[in-house]
């Protein structure tokens with residue numbers, strides 16, 4: 162099945178100033194509305210000083226409750242793309258974005274949906290909260306942490322939702338300037354008796370690490386990471402072949418030889434297969450400059466099609482089973498199982 166082009170043009174029809182450093186961008190794709198699920202994101206391709214940069218931004222809208230598709234972007238101090246978008250993008254401008262991707266989605270479950278958001282991490286959680294309230298009878302409880310009240314994105318929106326879904330939505334705002342950083346005890350106090358409920362997390366890395374270690378279940382914790390990828394585990398680091406298999410890497414005991422052939426636009430290159438190396442790493446070694454963004458298996462910017470051979474993805478939080486069956490792979494995560502031919506589309 163043919164996949165639509167990776168990037169599509171969309172017009173920014175409205176910009177909403179949420180806080181001093183956060184803006185919501187209403188996007189209208191040129192070829193018709195995107196189908197998406199609450200919690201997903203689009204990856205933007207932005208040319209900054211002649212270089213194409215790729216960054217993912219989650220939808221703050223939910224398809225079931227919002228007629229407009231929106232992403233909300235917070236300035237990151239010193240950040241290239243977030244600042245460029247804030248400083249340059251105006252209503253009526255066009256941007257290039259991927260279709261929505263990502264697997265940070267509401268899962269079926271019992272009990273309330275618990276959300277922990279830090280800073281811009283509220284974006285996908287607001288989307289999931291709106292969708293949950295509109296499409297299920299489950300309650301939603303959100304703990305939203307910000308530096309101070311001025312930094313709180315969607316303050317008025319969450320107030321309106323609390324009123325609209327009276328008795329079903331609880332929002333607790335945590336301000337660091339009042340209370341200091343959220344602690345494991347604070348996270349557990351918020352969870353209270355709902356330890357069997359699933360929790361959804363998005364925020365700064367340290368915030369998420371703290372909550373992930375504080376929540377010991379039995380509910381499952383689902384996390385969306387905005388930051389850089391953790392250093393991928395290499396097969397050689399795994400203690401046993403079984404452990405290597407557990408992390409989706411090829412077993413250290415089975416060295417393979419072969420060739421990685423890559424087509425990118427008009428360029429065709431082949432390099433010897435380096436066991437344990439991802440297709441993206443092989444492409445760079447071959448002198449290509451393929452698209453990529455999160456390098457964590459989240460954003461699908463690095464997608465390519467395997468036309469011959471096979472590869473195993475270490476992490477896949479972006480592609481559906483159907484897309485994988487059609488040969489698509491995330492090159493930042495795909496390690497060849499044998500000689501392989503790959504085409505960027």
Ligand SMILES: Cc1cc2nc3c(=O)[nH]c(=O)nc-3n(C[C@H](O)[C@H](O)[C@H](O)COP(=O)(O)OP(=O)(O)OC[C@H]3O[C@@H](n4cnc5c(N)ncnc54)[C@H](O)[C@@H]3O)c2cc1C
Pocket residue numbers: 202216217218219220232233234235236237238239240241242243244263281284285386387388455459460
């Ligand atoms: C799946 C996903 C969804 C996301 N959703 C959202 C969202 O909804 N809203 C949102 O606001 N963000 C979101 N993000 C984060 C977003 O994609 C960007 O990572 C973020 O906007 C920062 O990009 P930037 O180009 O502005 O910063 P970058 O230029 O990438 O810089 C990031 C950080 O690195 C520092 N840095 C950069 N270069 C150097 C250097 N040479 N030396 C030292 N430090 C340096 C910068 O100061 C900054 O702190 C999401 C990310 C992912 C992966």
